[in-house]
Every structure is written in structure tokens, then in C-alpha cells.
Amino acid sequence: MAxxxxxxxxxxxxxxxxxxxxxxxxxxxxxxxxxSEELTLKVxxxxxxxxxxxxxxAQSLRLGKSKVIVFMVEDISNQFFASIARKIEEKxxxxxxKIIYCSTDNDPEKAKALIxxxxxxxxxxxxxxxxxxxxxxxxxxxEEEFAVLLFDRWIPSIDCSYVVVENEKSAFEATSHLIxxxxxxxxxxxxxxxxxxxxxxxxxYSYAMESNGLKKNVFMLPFHNLSxxxxxxxxxxxxxxxxxLDGIFFATNYLAFxxxxxxxxxxxxxxxxxxxxxxxxxxxxxxxxxxxxxxxxPLESIAEKLMEGMLMLLEDDGSSKPDFKVTLPxxxxxxxSSDYKx
Amino acid sequence: MAxxxxxxxxxxxxxxxxxxxxxxxxxxxxxxxxxSEELTLKVxxxxxxxxxxxxxxAQSLRLGKSKVIVFMVEDISNQFFASIARKIEEKxxxxxxKIIYCSTDNDPEKAKALIxxxxxxxxxxxxxxxxxxxxxxxxxxxEEEFAVLLFDRWIPSIDCSYVVVENEKSAFEATSHLIxxxxxxxxxxxxxxxxxxxxxxxxxYSYAMESNGLKKNVFMLPFHNLSxxxxxxxxxxxxxxxxxLDGIFFATNYLAFxxxxxxxxxxxxxxxxxxxxxxxxxxxxxxxxxxxxxxxxPLESIAEKLMEGMLMLLEDDGSSKPDFKVTLPxxxxxxxSSDYKx
DNA sequence: TATTTTTGATAAATCCTTTTAGCAAGATTC
DNA sequence: GAATCTTGCTAAAAGGATTTATCAAAAATA
Numbered sequence: 043m044a045x046x047x048x049x050x051x052x053x054x055x056x057x058x059x060x061x062x063x064x065x066x067x068x069x070x071x072x073x074x075x076x077x078s079e080e081l082t083l084k085v086x087x088x089x090x091x092x093x094x095x096x097x098x099x100a101q102s103l104r105l106g107k108s109k110v111i112v113f114m115v116e117d118i119s120n121q122f123f124a125s126i127a128r129k130i131e132e133k134x135x136x137x138x139x140k141i142i143y144c145s146t147d148n149d150p151e152k153a154k155a156l157i158x159x160x161x162x163x164x165x166x167x168x169x170x171x172x173x174x175x176x177x178x179x180x181x182x183x184x185e186e187e188f189a190v191l192l193f194d195r196w197i198p199s200i201d202c203s204y205v206v207v208e209n210e211k212s213a214f215e216a217t218s219h220l221i222x223x224x225x226x227x228x229x230x231x232x233x234x235x236x237x238x239x240x241x242x243x244x245x246x247y248s249y250a251m252e253s254n255g256l257k258k259n260v261f262m263l264p265f266h267n268l269s270x271x272x273x274x275x276x277x278x279x280x281x282x283x284x285x286x287l288d289g290i291f292f293a294t295n296y297l298a299f300x301x302x303x304x305x306x307x308x309x310x311x312x313x314x315x316x317x318x319x320x321x322x323x324x325x326x327x328x329x330x331x332x333x334x335x336x337x338x339x340p341l342e343s344i345a346e347k348l349m350e351g352m353l354m355l356l357e358d359d360g361s362s363k364p365d366f367k368v369t370l371p372x373x374x375x376x377x378x379s380s381d382y383k384x
Numbered sequence: 385m386a387x388x389x390x391x392x393x394x395x396x397x398x399x400x401x402x403x404x405x406x407x408x409x410x411x412x413x414x415x416x417x418x419x420s421e422e423l424t425l426k427v428x429x430x431x432x433x434x435x436x437x438x439x440x441x442a443q444s445l446r447l448g449k450s451k452v453i454v455f456m457v458e459d460i461s462n463q464f465f466a467s468i469a470r471k472i473e474e475k476x477x478x479x480x481x482k483i484i485y486c487s488t489d490n491d492p493e494k495a496k497a498l499i500x501x502x503x504x505x506x507x508x509x510x511x512x513x514x515x516x517x518x519x520x521x522x523x524x525x526x527e528e529e530f531a532v533l534l535f536d537r538w539i540p541s542i543d544c545s546y547v548v549v550e551n552e553k554s555a556f557e558a559t560s561h562l563i564x565x566x567x568x569x570x571x572x573x574x575x576x577x578x579x580x581x582x583x584x585x586x587x588x589y590s591y592a593m594e595s596n597g598l599k600k601n602v603f604m605l606p607f608h609n610l611s612x613x614x615x616x617x618x619x620x621x622x623x624x625x626x627x628x629l630d631g632i633f634f635a636t637n638y639l640a641f642x643x644x645x646x647x648x649x650x651x652x653x654x655x656x657x658x659x660x661x662x663x664x665x666x667x668x669x670x671x672x673x674x675x676x677x678x679x680x681x682p683l684e685s686i687a688e689k690l691m692e693g694m695l696m697l698l699e700d701d702g703s704s705k706p707d708f709k710v711t712l713p714x715x716x717x718x719x720x721s722s723d724y725k726x
Numbered sequence: 727t728a729t730t731t732t733t734g735a736t737a738a739a740t741c742c743t744t745t746t747a748g749c750a751a752g753a754t755t756c
Numbered sequence: 757g758a759a760t761c762t763t764g765c766t767a768a769a770a771g772g773a774t775t776t777a778t779c780a781a782a783a784a785t786a
Contacts, residue, residue, distance in 0.1 A: 049742055060766045065744060076764055095504045099445045100742030103771050108441065110484075119470035121463065128461035128487060135498075140484050140505065142452075144477070145470060156477075162437045163482065299671055306673060326668050329641055331648060391772055402736045407774060418734055442772035445741050 048094050057088060064089075068096060102164065110165040111352060113143045114156060115194075116173075122322060122339070123171075126193075129345030130169070137353060139166075148237075148265070150175040157183065167352050172197055174236060189355035191366065193348055195239045203355060203366035205347045209239045209321075212337045212372040213246025216319045217291055219335070219376060221254050225289030225317055229259045231277060231301060232293035243293050243321055259284060263297070273297070278304035288316055295322040298334065313378050323375060333377035343370050390436050399430060406431075410438060444506065452507040453694060455485045456498060457536075458515075464664060464681070465513075468535075471687030472511070479695060481508075490579075490607070492517040499525065509694050514539055516578060531697035533708065535690055537581045545697060545708035547689045551581045551663075554679045554714040555588025558661045559633055561677070561718060563596050567631030567659055571601045573619060573643060574635035585635050585663060601626060605639070615639070620646035630658055637664040640676065655720050665717060675719035685712050 050068070054061045064085060066075040072082040102108040111134060115123040127143060134141050142165065146153040153173045160168070167189035172180060177200055183190050184202060196204035220228050230247045232240060244260065251258045261280045263273055277300055281287065292298035298320035310316050312332055320327065323338035351366035358364040392410070396403045406427060408417045414424040444450040453476060457465040469485060476483050484507065488495040495515045502510070509531035514522060519542055525532050526544060538546035562570050572589045574582060586602065593600045603622045605615055619642055623629065634640035640662035652658050654674055662669065665680035693708035700706040 047742095050744095051742075061743085062745080062766055062768095063764090066765095069744080076762085078764065081764085095500075097445075097742050098505045099441060099450065100771090101744080103439075103441045103445055103741090103773090104743045104745090106771080117470060118473065119463075119466045121461075121466070124461045124463070124466035124469075127466075127485070128459060131460065131485070131487060135486070135501075140501075142482050142484050143469070143473070145473060158437075159477075159482075163440045299667070303671060325641070326671070329645060329668070330672070389772095392774095393772075403773085404736055404738095404775080405734090408735095411774080418732085420734065423734085439772050442741090443774080445743090445771095446773050446775090448741075 047097070048092055050094075050096065053085070053089060053092070053094055057085060059085070106164070107166055108164045109138055110140050110142055110163070111167045111169060112156075112160050112165050113141050114153065114168060114170045115143070115145060116148050116171050117145045118143050119145075121324065122194075122341075125341050126345050126348070129341060130349050133345065133349035134352075137349075139356075146171070146173050148173045154179050161186070161188075167191070167356050169193060169348055169352060171195060189352060189358070189364075191348060191351050191355060193344065195237050198238065201365075203351055203364065205344055205351060205366075205368045205370070206239065207339050207344070207370045207372050209242035210246040210249075212374065213243040213291070213293075213321065214250045215246075215374050216321070216335075216337055217247045217250035218254075219374065220289040220291065220317055220319060221250065221256065223289075223317055223378070226256065227259065227284075227286045228256065228289035228291060229261060229280075229284060229287045230291050230293065231261045231263070231280070231297050233265045233297070234262045235265045240293060247291055259287065273300040274303040274307075277301050278307055281305070281308060281310070290316055290318050292318070292320040295320050295324045295327070295336070298324075298336075299326070302330065302334075317378065319374075323373075327375075327377070335377045336375055338373040338375055340370055340373065389439070390434055392436075392438065395427070395431060395434070395436055399427060401427070448506070449508055450506045451480055452482050452484055452505070453509045453511060454498075454502050454507050455483050456495065456510060456512045457485070457487060458490050458513050459487045460485050461487075463666065464683075467683050468687050468690070471683060472691050475687065475691035476694075479691075481698075488513070488515050490515045496521050503528070503530075509533070509698050511535060511690055511694060513537060531694060531700070531706075533690060533693050533697060535686065537579050540580065543707075545693055545706065547686055547693060547708075547710045547712070548581065549681050549686070549712045549714050551584035552588040552591070554716065555585040555633070555635075555663065556592045557588075557716050558663070558677075558679055559589045559592035560596075561716065562631040562633065562659055562661060563592065563598065565631075565659055565720070568598065569601065569626075569628045570598065570631035570633060571603060571622075571626060571629045572633050572635065573603045573605070573622070573639050575607045575639070576604045577607045582635060589633055601629065615642040616645040616649075619643050620649055623647070623650060623652070632658055632660050634660070634662040637662050637666045637669070637678070640666075640678075641668070644672065644676075659720065661716075665715075669717075669719070677719045678717055680715040680717055682712055682714065 050061055050064050054064050063077055066072055066077055067082050067085045113127060118124060118127060131141055144156050146156065150173045153176055157179055168183060169191050171194040172192055177197055180190060180197060180202055181200055190202055192202055192204040193206065196206055217228060228251065230244065232244060248258055263276060264271060281304055290301065292301055305312065312318055319335040321337045323336040327334040327336045347368045354366055355364050392403055392406050395406050405419055408414055408419055409424050409427045455469060460466060460469060473483055486498050488498065492515045495518055499521055510525060511533050513536040514534055519539055522532060522539060522544055523542055532544055534544055534546040535548060538548055559570060570593065572586065574586060590600055605618060606613060623646055632643060634643055647654065654660055661677040663679050665678040669676040669678045689710045696708055697706050
């Protein structure tokens with residue numbers, strides 16, 4: 043019953059003036075459009091009185107801009123993505139944008155279907171962690187002049203804005219850290235994935251090992267359903283077969299968690315028996331005894347750059363060729379006591 | 385340049401027929417509206433050919449339904465809320481709904497401002513973890529006939545649908561578990577908050593203690609900025625002052641994490657020196673050595689009920705008085721070896 | 727043959743804005 | 757006094773759909 047919203051038409055009728063006038067006043071164009079100050083004040087007062095707010099839907103339809111950004115990630119419940127979600131939210135709202143989220147599970151079909159749905163919704167922009175085989179879909183978006191910003195990983199084959207971190211460099215540093223602390227046999231535990239950030243982490247590890255004349259030892263777990271698969275026991279088997287390992291570099295924090303379980307079962311001591319370092323820092327690494335060294339991705343900077351880039355792309359008038367490519371440095375947290383050497 | 389989308393008008397013009405006819409066919413009303421099968425097929429084929437999809441914006445404007453649900457929680461980066469977000473997402477999308485999220489930080493002003501913004505956006509429904517002092521705002525929403533579903537906590541003073549868990553009962557059970565295992569001095573560590581779920585947890589603890597003739601010992605931390613505040617050291621001080629404690633019940637998992645740090649600093653052994661249990665289960669509790677007992681909220685059921693309720697409210701035609709009030713049981717995971725007694 | 731029914735479609739209103747083009751009255755200019 | 761400018765405001769189109777009311781032609785009935 044209170045459901046009927048007042049529209050601009052109601053305002054106009056009540057005051058006995060035209061819709062146009064009300065609209066001009068609402069949009070701050072009273073001066074420019076030569077509406078008398080007297081009338082302007084009267085209308086503004088009335089609007090405040092009845093608490094009128096223009097329908098965003100109608101505005102979007104008319105203006106062709108919905109002020110909605112899609113945040114499409116692999117899994118919104120993942121701590122990393124959820125944290126970014128939280129941080130971009132504030133910045134988006136501050137600029138009048140809303141965020142719709144969705145998770146792809148890294149499934150290209152799902153991602154494509156989602157993107158299709160959103161095109162129809164006339165969203166303005168997409169922040170995407172691309173799944174494999176998404177080149178053509180992203181290209182389509184760009185051709186249709188949506189604002190598109192990739193993050194976490196990018197697509198080398200297409201010219202699209204992105205915000206990523208220095209995966210290779212940080213992996214190199216982390217591996218070097220292990221080497222400097224006396225590790226000779228360092229295992230790299232990762233997942234089978236052709237995601238570029240995982241490839242880069244492997245590259246960084248490989249380069250550090252090769253530069254120091256050490257033999258690489260890479261263990262790859264299948265990408266999907268890690269926990270159901272018993273990743274922990276798989277890692278345990280790997281560690282048993284490779285008992286000479288004195289250092290382990292985990293490519294992601296969830297792998298490290300599984301690895302910690304395995305190490306615990308094997309009664310391996312950290313750092314005495316084996317030195318660890320993990321990509322993706324996590325609160326738990328400082329809670330765990332002993333603390334675990336890790337590479338922290340700069341969440342705040344990532345979020346900041348994401349919104350900065352997105353706003354730039356959104357405000358682009360088509361005259362310039364928008365380009366926003368950012369690679370951010372990570373922070374390596376060394377958590378062994380500083381004088382620890384093997 | 386590819387930006388111009390085809391509209392229903394374009395379709396009609398291209399085929400030399402009226403918009404109405406196209407619309408009827410699009411909405412599966414061809415039969416009902418006596419459009420010849422021949423024409424129907426022709427139109428359907430053409431639509432597929434040009435890949436036309438109706439504008440959701442225009443539909444929303446016309447129909448007064450946007451198919452958008454707002455998911456307003458305290459903090460979307462919190463693992464609990466992020467997990468729920470992930471689970472309701474699937475169910476929502478399956479039913480043609482999209483989800484916009486936002487975080488209130490439990491700040492009433494922020495929550496009110498957000499709700500105001502969303503009203504304008506003509507969203508259809510709200511899933512809300514209410515902040516304090518939100519009664520009147522929620523009431524307004526109900527009066528304006530939005531679908532509103534509270535969760536995690538509810539507002540006793542107003543008649544609004546909700547999905548919550550059995551906080552008091554589970555807290556009672558967890559405390560009883562500690563008592564049964566020989567604890568005599570059980571501390572309850574919680575935050576200063578008048579959120580009903582926190583009050584209920586305290587009630588459950590209190591009731592268990594009183595029923596067993598034990599003396600209560602409650603420690604309340606300020607609600608805001610727990611980590612900056614050095615919650616861990618505050619808890620440590622509390623534990624030192626109350627060295628007789630042989631059991632601790634943490635009201636939330638983040639309190640437990642801080643508590644674990646404190647216990648570690650004090651070199652307290654678990655479960656030998658002190659037995660623990662925490663509300664809100666977490667992956668870490670099984671990773672941590674020893675495993676920590678905890679009360680698991682049934683995420684899957686919560687999400688399921690949330691969407692079930694939301695869809696019910698959304699499809700409500702106003703004839704019946706919609707009412708969806710669900711209280712779900714939790715699962716207490718005992719993780720001490722089963723024969724452990726103090 | 728005249729009338730009624732059925733068939734197959736459509737015109738136009740509506741949802742709520744924004745914005746272009748224009749109009750009447752008063753003020754200036756020559 | 758006639759022509760031009762300003763001022764203050766508005767009509768109407770557009771944006772893309774849905775839906776009610778209507779209509780002409782063909783078919784059925786009387």
C-alpha cells in the first residue's frame with residue numbers, strides 16, 4: 043500500500059509545473075537551464091518533504107549506464123577473493139557503483155554463461171579472474187565496449203587491462219630465501235594448472251634453483267576437489283618418497299595447509315627438519331607454531347588499483363585508448379628466527 | 385561500434401511485424417495469444433540468428449521487479465559470511481536472481497544509508513544481518529512490501545522472517561561438554577555486543593554453569609577493532625589473572641584464534657591444562673595441533689533456507705501474510721580424544 | 727445473404743527518466 | 757515602433773520492454 047513510489051511526474055503534477063523543470067532541478071541544471079531561483083527552491087523543498095528519490099532503473103535505461111560492476115572470481119568464499127571484495131566494495135559505493143559478485147569455479151562454460159547473463163543486465167564493467175579458454179569471450183566484451191579489468195591472472199594473448207602481482211619475482215625471492223638458509227633439496231608443491239600466475243610461480247622457483255645449480259623437484263596435484271581428493275595424504279606420500287627434502291615452497295596457502303597436516307603426520311620438525319615458505323600469506327601462518335614464512339599479496343593495493351583502473355575505464359569517453367596494466371610487488375615475510383640456518 | 389544492441393523494435397521492423405507479436409512470442413504466449421505457428425517459428429529463428437536478448441533494465445522498469453537481491457552482512461570478507469555468499473549465489477542464479485553484496489561493519493548509520501540506496505535501485509529483496517538500532521528501517525522495508533529476511537541474528541521486537549541457529553542450545557551443550565569432562569572453572573570469552581546471537585550464547589553458557597552449581601566467569605572484549613586492540617594480549621592478561629581456569633568457551637572463532645595465541649604465549653597445554661571449545665567451526669581447528677572442539681553452524685542448510693525463504697517471500701502475491709522463521713540446529717564437534725577426562 | 731465468431735495480428739499506453747528543440751512574454755537595441 | 761535577445765519554462769521523443777484493448781478478415785452460423 044505504501045508500495046507506490048512517487049515519481050517525477052507526481053512531483054510535477056503536485057506543483058503544477060512540468061516534468062522537465064523538475065528534472066533539470068534534480069540534476070543541478072537549474073542555473074544552466076535558467077530556472078528561477080524561486081521555483082528551484084520551492085521544488086527542492088518539496089522533494090525533500092516527500093522524500094522523493096529518482097528511480098535508478100529508469101535512469102539507467104535512459105542513460106545506458108547502470109552503475110553496476112560485476113566482480114567475477116573463481117570462488118567468492120576464498121579468503122583472498124573475499125578480502126578483495128570487501129575492499130573494492132567501499133571504493134565502489136563511494137563512487138556510486140554497486141557490485142554484483144559471481145563465482146566461476148574456474149569453469150569456462152560457467153564463466154561464459156555468467157558473462158552472457160550480465161551483458162543483458164547492462165552492467166557497466168567487469169572485474170574478472172579469467173578462467174582458461176576465455177579469450178574470445180573477453181574480446182567480445184571489449185568489442186562491445188564494456189570496461190574490462192582482469193586480475194589475479196591475465197591473458198597474454200589479448201590486449202586487456204589488468205592488475206596482477208609479481209608472481210615470478212616473488213617465487214624467485216622465496217626460493218632464494220630457502221637456498222640462502224642452507225636448503226639444498228627444495229620441493230615445489232603446486233597444482234596442475236595452466237593459469238598464468240601458477241606458471242609464473244613455477245618459473246620463479248625454477249630460475250632460482252637453476253641459478254644456484256640445484257636440482258628441481260616439482261610435485262603437482264590435480265587442480266579440482268583438492269580436499270575430497272585427500273591432498274594431504276598425497277603430499278604425505280610425496281614427502282616420504284622424497285625424504286631428502288630440506289625445504290618446501292608451497293604455491294598457494296591451501297596447499298601449505300594440507301602440507302602442514304602431512305608434515306605433522308610425518309613428525310617432521312619445522313624449521314629443523316624442513317624449511318617452509320608459502321605463496322599467499324594467511325592469518326593462520328602467524329597463528330601456527332612455529333610461524334610459517336609466506337609471500338603476502340598486497341590486498342589493499344590490489345583493491346585500490348582495481349577500482350582506480352575500473353573507474354578510469356568507465357569514465358573513458360572512447361576518444362583515448364584506455365589502458366591500465368599494473369603489476370604489483372608482494373611482500374615476503376620471513377618468520378623463522380632471523381639467525382636460523384640449516 | 386558493436387555497442388548498439390538490437391532491441392525488440394529492431395526485430396519487429398526487420399521482420400515487418402509488430403513489437404507486440406515479437407513480445408508475445410518471446411514470452412511464450414504465442415499460443416495463448418493466437419500467433420500462427422508459422423510466424424512464431426520464423427520469429428524464434430530470427431531471434432536466435434541475431435542473438436537477441438531482451439534488456440533486463442527495460443523489463444525491470446516495466447514489471448517493477450529487478451530480480452536483484454541484496455545480501456547485506458556485517459563483513460563480506462568474514463569467512464562465515466563469504467561462505468554463505470558462495471552458497472546462496474548458486475541458488476539465486478538458478479532462479480534468475482542476481483546478488484549485490486554490501487558490508488555494514490555493524491554500523492547502523494552505514495546500514496541505513498545502504499538500504500536507502502538500494503530502495504532506489506528497486507531491488508526485490510533483502511537478506512540482512514541486522515545492526516543494532518535497525519528496527520525502524522527494517523519496518524519501513526516491510527511496509528514498502530520488500531521481501532526481507534534476517535539471518536545470523538533477528539530482531540525480537542518486530543515480526544520479520546529470519547533464518548538463525550540455535551545459539552543458546554548449542555552454547556549450553558558446549559559448556560555441558562566441558563563440565564562433563566571434568567572442568568570446574570570455565571571461562572566464557574566474548575565481545576561486548578547486544579547482538580542477540582551473542583546474548584543467546586551467553587545465556588546458554590550461563591544456564592549450563594548455573595544448572596551445575598558452577599561459578600560463571602565471563603570476559604568481554606570491546607566489539608570493535610579487535611586485532612588493533614591487541615585482543616590476544618588482553619586475553620592473555622585475563623588468563624593470567626584467572627589461572628584457575630580449566631576450561632574456556634570462546635563465543636566466536638576469531639576470539640578462539642586470539643585465545644590460542646595467548647595460551648601459546650602462556651605455555652598452557654591443551655587439553656591437559658585447559659580444555660577448549662569455540663563457537664563457529666573453522667578449517668583451522670582441525671589443522672591446529674591439537675584439534676580444537678567447536679560448534680559448526682550448518683552453512684549449507686542456512687544457505688538453503690535463506691534462498692528458500694527469500695524465493696517464498698518474493699513470490700508472495702500479497703494475499704497471504706508471508707512468514708518464514710527458521711531456527712537451525714548446529715553440530716558440536718568434539719575433538720579431544722574421546723576418553724579424555726580432566 | 728446477413729450476422730456472429732474466430733483467427734491473427736497490432737496500436738498505443740505504461741513504467742520513469744533525460745534531453746533536445748521550441749515557445750511566449752518581456753527586455754534591449756536600433 | 758520594429759526587430760532582436762533574454763528569460764523562464766515546457767512538449768515531446770527516446771530508451772526497451774509488457775499488456776490491454778481493438779480491429780480487419782475469414783470462417784461459421786442462422
